[in-house]
Amino acid sequence: MHPLVLHWLVTTLALGIAAYILPGMNVSSPIALMVAALVLGFLNAILKPILVLMTLPLTVLTMGLFYLVLNAVVLALASVLVPGFEIASFGWAFFGAIVVSLLSTFLGSMTGAKPRR
Numbered sequence: 001m002h003p004l005v006l007h008w009l010v011t012t013l014a015l016g017i018a019a020y021i022l023p024g025m026n027v028s029s030p031i032a033l034m035v036a037a038l039v040l041g042f043l044n045a046i047l048k049p050i051l052v053l054m055t056l057p058l059t060v061l062t063m064g065l066f067y068l069v070l071n072a073v074v075l076a077l078a079s080v081l082v083p084g085f086e087i088a089s090f091g092w093a094f095f096g097a098i099v100v101s102l103l104s105t106f107l108g109s110m111t112g113a114k115p116r117r
Contacts, residue, residue, distance in 0.1 A: 006111060006112075007041075007108065008037055008038065008041060010104055010107045010108050010111060011037040011040060011041060011100075011104055012033055012034055012037035013103075013107060014099075014100045014103035014104040014107060015027070015033055015036055015037050015040070015100055016033050017099075017103055018096050018099040018100045018103065019033070019096075021099060022092060022095055022096055022099060023088075023092075024087060024088035024089060024091070024092025024095070024096070025086070025087050025088075025092055025096050026085075026086045026087075026088075027084065027085055027086075028084035028085075028086075029084055031084070032082060032083065032084030032085050033085070035082050035084075035085070036078055036079070036082045036084075036085035039078045039081050039082050040074070040075065040078045043074045043077060043078055044074060047074065047077070048070065048074050051070050051073065051074070052067070052070060055070065068094065068097065068098065069094070071097035071098075071100075071101060072090060072093040072094040072096070072097040073093075074097075075087065075093045075096055075097045075100065076090060076093040079093070
C-alpha cells in the first residue's frame, strides 16, 4: 500500500477514536471522518508550516508547548471546513489534537506509516 494512503488511514482511525473518546468531538458519518482526515492532512502540509514559522518566537519562549496550540488551531479549522465534523470548543480541539497526535504516532509506529518529509 502506498505510504501516503496508509498515513491517511492511520489519521482517519486516530480521528475516529478521538471522536469516540472525547464528547466534544462529533463525526456524523464515516465519509465525514475520511474527508476530515484528508483536510487535516492538507492543512498540516500547507498551513501549519506557515503558522509554525510565524509563531516560532512564542514556541521557543514556551519551550515548545505553543506547538500544541497550533495543532488545536489546525484541528479546529478542519472542523470548520468539513461539514459533519464538529468540535464544540477550542478546549475540545486542544484535547482532540493531543489525542489524535498520540494515537497517530502509536498507530503509525505499529503499521510503519510515516509521512514523507
